[in-house]
Amino acid sequence: MSTGGEKDEILRLTRSYHQASAEGEFVPGVTPIWPSGAALDENDRVALVAAALDMRIAAGTSARNFERRLARHLGLRKAHLTNSGSSANLLAVSALASRQLGEERLRPGDEVITVAAGFPTTVSPLIQNGLIPVFVDVELGTYNATVERVAEAISPRTKAIAMAHTLGNPYRAAEMAALAEEHGLYLVEDNCDALGSTYRGQLTGTFGHFSTVSFYPAHHITTGEGGCVLTNDLRLARLVEQLRDWGRDCWCEPGQDNTCFKRFDYQLGTLPHGYDHKYIFSEIGYNLKATDLQASLGISQLERLREFGEIRRRNWNHLRKALDGLPGLVLPEPTPESDPSWFGFVLTVLPEAPFSRQKLVAFLEERRIGTRRLFGGNLTRHPAYVGRDYRVSGELIHTDLITEHTFWVGVYPGLSIEKIDYVAQSITEFVKARGGPGA
Secondary structure: OOOHHHHHHHHHHHHHHHHHOOOOOOOOOOOOEOOOOOOOOHHHHHHHHHHHHOOOOOOOHHHHHHHHHHHHHHOOOEEEEEOOHHHHHHHHHHHHOOHHHHHHOOOOOOEEEEEOEOOHHHHHHHHHOOOEEEEEOOOOOOOOOOHHHHHHHOOOOEEEEEEEOHHHOOOOHHHHHHHHHHOOOEEEEEOOOOOOOEEOOEEOOOOOOEEEEEOOOOOOOOOOOOEEEEEOOHHHHHHHHHHHEOOEOOOOOOOOOOOOOOOOOOOOOOOOOOOOHHHOEOOOOOEOOOOHHHHHHHHHHHOOHHHHHHHHHHHHHHHHHHHOOOOOEEOOOOOOOEEOOOOEEEEEEOOOOOOOHHHHHHHHHHOOEOOEEOOOOEHHHOHHHOOOOOEEOOOOHHHHHHHHHEEEEEOOOOOOHHHHHHHHHHHHHHHHHOOOOOO
16 A cells, blocks of 8 residues: 555655756757647646556546636636646537527527638637638737727627637737627637736736637646636536536536435436436537646646736837848737737748748758747648638638748747747848848
């Protein structure tokens, strides 16, 4: 039989192992500079090992603890941990389409305003629920849609707005929420890239009927894989829980029975009276839960969320200052009245520049500086969306320009100022070597 002393020794050795695995000295052009990644310390490693030693392999006390802590951090009433940010988006939209909402629910054929210049899993749940995405263009610099463009896209069929805060940069969330309320629309905030960002002093993810978070390693905190759906509306929270947990009507936690004290006293649907409530299903649901292993890591990471945000802002500001005035590039701009916890540093090469995005990206990649596209660019041009039912409001001029000319580099907490300086020096060297006004 194992003892507490044995566990303590294993955890002590885990800390020693982590300390011995520290990253070596940075060598410019040799050491890879990733655009994103997890920032993990010895406490994170210990948290994972401790959960593994306790064999907490399903969703349990750590998952519930993490949900409560995250909800409290955002000042929201309910959080439901799930297996990815993509699943979180699916659950949020599917909950709004539940028949339990009656006349208030989203129905097949209803329109939802969104952007094409983003990640597909903000949009895919709309199509999966029979809804019609309505795409609006974004602005260069902030890479977000304006409230005016969204307002122009509203039609009698519009029932919701679902958009992400691009690369951590908030859209005008207060005005977007006011627009939604004025027209009786749901607002779903995809906050996956923006955990810790604020608009007018208020945290993003707190303006909408739902917000979603991702804990994939690229994001602000990580559980490896994972995500969360948050809301202040207890009715909507209950729908998310049902959809996430197989669609069942029962709300007992795993390993619990008869929380309602009437497990064998229900009559729902056309089932016989007394049918076991644990096996009554009121939604067409899924199993999208996460595990205590993931939640244990999440609890540890959450302790450093503010620190991570400070480093992201430091790195972004350092890079922005270093590249200021460089010709041929559109540099990113925070939305007025916002304080982004930046996910990345986005650059657009002007079409008239004496160099191309492709050549700049190739130059950076040769120097082991990782780059990424602004996700899908124009999603309507991808094979998955060809032939799908959607509407475009206005023209996607900037979205198409982003598809051809935009990329981003990293500012995540794993990057030192030394690495950020090397990125800035490399971009500056490339641009100045190719001439052009002001070079």
